[in-house]
Amino acid sequence: MQVRVLPRALMARTAALLAALLAAAPAARAQDQEPRGATPEVFRRFAARVVKLEVSETGSGAKATLGSGFYVTPAGHLITNYHVVAKLVHDPDRYSVELVDQAGDRRPVRVVAVDVVHDLAVVASDRASAAWFRLHDVAVEQGARLFALGHPHDLGLSIVEGTYNGLLRHTLYPRIHFTGSLNPGMSGGPTITGAGDVVGINVATAGNQVSFLVPAEQAAALLARATAQTPPPVSLAEIGRQIRAYQDTYVGRLFADSVPTVTLGPWRLPTRPAPFFNCWADADRDDETPYELVDHDCSTDDLLFVSPEHSTGIARFDHRLMTSDRLNAFQFAELYSDEFQRQQWVSDAGEEDVTPFKCERDNVRVGAITFKTEFCLRGYRRFPGLYDAVLRAAPLGRARAGVVTTLALAGVSYENAEALVRRYLGSITWAP
Amino acid sequence: MGAVVFVEVLDRRGRVAQRHAVEALPATVGRAYDNTIILDDLYASAIHVRLEADGNGGIVALDAGSENGLFEVGRPGRRARVAVTAGTRLRAGETVLRIALPGQAVPPALPEPLAGRLLGRVLRSPAGAVGLAVAAGISQGLSSWLGAYEQVEVARAVSDGIAVIALLAVWAGGWALATRVLTQRTLFLAHLGLVSLVAVAADVVWSLGGYVEYIVPSLAEALIGDVVAVLATLAFIAMLLAGHLALTSSLSPARRLAWALSLSASLMGIVGFVSYAEDGDDEVGNAAFGGAIKPLGTAVVASELDPFVLRLEDLRVAVDTVAARPR
Numbered sequence: 001m002q003v004r005v006l007p008r009a010l011m012a013r014t015a016a017l018l019a020a021l022l023a024a025a026p027a028a029r030a031q032d033q034e035p036r037g038a039t040p041e042v043f044r045r046f047a048a049r050v051v052k053l054e055v056s057e058t059g060s061g062a063k064a065t066l067g068s069g070f071y072v073t074p075a076g077h078l079i080t081n082y083h084v085v086a087k088l089v090h091d092p093d094r095y096s097v098e099l100v101d102q103a104g105d106r107r108p109v110r111v112v113a114v115d116v117v118h119d120l121a122v123v124a125s126d127r128a129s130a131a132w133f134r135l136h137d138v139a140v141e142q143g144a145r146l147f148a149l150g151h152p153h154d155l156g157l158s159i160v161e162g163t164y165n166g167l168l169r170h171t172l173y174p175r176i177h178f179t180g181s182l183n184p185g186m187s188g189g190p191t192i193t194g195a196g197d198v199v200g201i202n203v204a205t206a207g208n209q210v211s212f213l214v215p216a217e218q219a220a221a222l223l224a225r226a227t228a229q230t231p232p233p234v235s236l237a238e239i240g241r242q243i244r245a246y247q248d249t250y251v252g253r254l255f256a257d258s259v260p261t262v263t264l265g266p267w268r269l270p271t272r273p274a275p276f277f278n279c280w281a282d283a284d285r286d287d288e289t290p291y292e293l294v295d296h297d298c299s300t301d302d303l304l305f306v307s308p309e310h311s312t313g314i315a316r317f318d319h320r321l322m323t324s325d326r327l328n329a330f331q332f333a334e335l336y337s338d339e340f341q342r343q344q345w346v347s348d349a350g351e352e353d354v355t356p357f358k359c360e361r362d363n364v365r366v367g368a369i370t371f372k373t374e375f376c377l378r379g380y381r382r383f384p385g386l387y388d389a390v391l392r393a394a395p396l397g398r399a400r401a402g403v404v405t406t407l408a409l410a411g412v413s414y415e416n417a418e419a420l421v422r423r424y425l426g427s428i429t430w431a432p
Numbered sequence: 433m434g435a436v437v438f439v440e441v442l443d444r445r446g447r448v449a450q451r452h453a454v455e456a457l458p459a460t461v462g463r464a465y466d467n468t469i470i471l472d473d474l475y476a477s478a479i480h481v482r483l484e485a486d487g488n489g490g491i492v493a494l495d496a497g498s499e500n501g502l503f504e505v506g507r508p509g510r511r512a513r514v515a516v517t518a519g520t521r522l523r524a525g526e527t528v529l530r531i532a533l534p535g536q537a538v539p540p541a542l543p544e545p546l547a548g549r550l551l552g553r554v555l556r557s558p559a560g561a562v563g564l565a566v567a568a569g570i571s572q573g574l575s576s577w578l579g580a581y582e583q584v585e586v587a588r589a590v591s592d593g594i595a596v597i598a599l600l601a602v603w604a605g606g607w608a609l610a611t612r613v614l615t616q617r618t619l620f621l622a623h624l625g626l627v628s629l630v631a632v633a634a635d636v637v638w639s640l641g642g643y644v645e646y647i648v649p650s651l652a653e654a655l656i657g658d659v660v661a662v663l664a665t666l667a668f669i670a671m672l673l674a675g676h677l678a679l680t681s682s683l684s685p686a687r688r689l690a691w692a693l694s695l696s697a698s699l700m701g702i703v704g705f706v707s708y709a710e711d712g713d714d715e716v717g718n719a720a721f722g723g724a725i726k727p728l729g730t731a732v733v734a735s736e737l738d739p740f741v742l743r744l745e746d747l748r749v750a751v752d753t754v755a756a757r758p759r
Contacts, residue, residue, distance in 0.1 A: 329727035379755035
């Protein structure tokens with residue numbers, strides 16, 4: 001199971017991707033069996049359209065990733081998740097992917113198109129498919145019974161019953177909430193109605209039957225692009241372009257219009273600038289500590305998977321208010337300093353993926369507030385034009401109150417980062 | 433005493449190893465045991481040099497038929513006869529002899545290191561030295577107290593101050609031991625006063641640096657700030673070591689400084705290398721922020737937003753350059 005380290009505010013929504021990276025062994029869960037007979041029939045009718053996808057290292061033949069996929073055209077195109085075939089896209093010489101169908105036959109496939117933002121990919125084998133799912137709009141009600149197909153933990157093609165619980169309202173990347181036990185290896189498999197309409201593609205789970213699907217309409221759109229006259233290339237440059245285009249839409253307007261504010265101490269600071277942000281607050285008042293802390297965090301919750309070592313696409317900001325009536329001005333300044341210097345996690349990435357951070361520090365006057373400000377930037381080695389940016393600011397001017405505010409953006413263009421720095425600082429004011 | 437002339441046998445470094453007072457001329461110098469001055473040199477003959485009055489009130493040195501000859505140091509060639517005065521150096525075999533005359537001028541005594549100046553007086557007075565040590569303790573205690581925000585405890589600050597004084601005393605003790613070995617004095621309080629003074633001065637300079645950084649961060653910016661910090665550290669350590677060496681040894685000021693600078697530079701080189709080696713791992717990872725906040729409120733030099741944002745462009749160019757380099 002792929003596990004990513006996520007910041008505190010995201011723990012409630014930690015979702016692990018469903019590609020099995022190693023063939024590990026926990027057993028499948030027992031299902032509540034209702035004596036309806038629908039499930040065996042669904043399996044009988046549609047199982048042949050679902051395959052296992054194995055990504056292996058060409059040299060050693062060792063299995064690197066396991067996932068699922070399903071036929072969507074008579075010509076042999078299949079839909080799966082981008083994260084199942086990501087290794088191949090990053091390192092085409094080192095990896096290859098094969099499908100294994102219900103009969104056990106193996107065939108090589110190639111990646112035809114990818115959609116990094118929605119975590120989808122179209123792959124194709126050169127053999128026509130006997131049966132396939134036609135992707136079209138499906139009307140589903142809250143509570144409808146759905147069936148997820150895939151290869152959990154390489155235990156064989158399995159069917160999992162579950163419930164449709166609607167499109168998540170406030171996310172950056174559209175997701176359907178599916179109540180059912182999805183497990184690693186089922187990534188890329190379809191979740192269908194009893195009639196065989198594809199509602200979504202299995203993508204992630206948070207455990208406890210909380211699972212997520214990519215809406216089928218995204219797959220239909222990708223398939224249309226893949227089978228068009230000039231399909232988009234499958235390359236790192238294309239992935240970079242997709243990420244840049246997407247962040248333009250969601251980051252582009254952040255903080256541009258008037259933003260709701262929260263009052264912390266003598267300041268007003270921005271909060272929830274868009275529906276796809278989730279905000280949390282926390283206060284730390286303990287009699288022994290001679291100062292009080294109030295935290296206010298807002299973040300977009302979904303990470304965008306770029307490669308097994310690199311996740312990006314998140315925006316978050318937090319404010320930490322400090323007040324004290326027991327510390328003197330020097331002691332408070334020391335506390336304020338240490339908080340200003342606290343390190344900031346931005347995204348999971350390694351030395352191969354990003355450059356080290358470079359920072360610029362100064363006192364900056366914005367309107368009526370003078371901030372101690374530091375801005376740090378690092379570039380994506382494989383995606384020129386994409387950066388992680390962090391702004392840290394602390395308003396000066398109160399002897400025993402301070403708020404350290406941090407804005408962290410992962411996978412953004414420089415122009416957007418710069419625009420956000422201006423708008424973000426501009427949105428902080430003195431409370432009347 | 434009534435010596436007519438002094439003959440000094442010099443060692444390899446030009447210092448006087450033996451001094452012979454010659455009461456009457458003529459006198460002889462050589463290896464044989466019936467000479468006025470007996471040499472212990474394998475290359476000197478049994479009778480090597482004869483010293484005589486020259487009849488005009490001066491003294492002359494004559495080669496007494498030696499195997500290897502008589503030389504005047506600084507002039508080439510064997511000499512049969514050398515007119516000597518105060519300071520003349522002769523060589524017989526491998527031994528260098530220096531002539532001194534009674535009544536010749538000698539340079540005045542060197543002042544003791546740091547003796548005359550205010551600094552020296554303070555360091556050498558017990559009250560001054562102890563006062564400086566206490567000042568160092570107070571300085572540390574104050575820093576501790578002003579920097580503690582988790583728990584405000586005066587007791588902890590006091591114990592930090594005492595700990596610092598103890599540490600300084602141990603350091604001074606080490607130097608006092610060295611001084612005792614090399615001279616006949618200990619000078620413990622002077623060493624203590626010296627290291628306390630440097631500790632307080634370093635504290636003050638460092639704090640000032642922090643305030644400068646707070647008020648004008650762009651002045652104290654990255655590379656320039658680091659260079660100054662390194663030079664300042666080097667200077668402080670060198671001054672400290674030079675001071676200790678002055679009290680301990682009789683090296684000339686120039687040599688003291690040279691030793692102090694080289695020791696200081698080596699020490700910093702080692703520390704720098706170790707910390708560089710450790711740091712290597714943490715290149716990519718979290719964003720780390722520097723910059724302290726001081727209780728001066730808004731008494732700072734601030735940029736407007738636009739110029740600041742313009743400078744961020746340079747950051748981007750720097751990042752792009754690194755990103756474009758192949759790994």
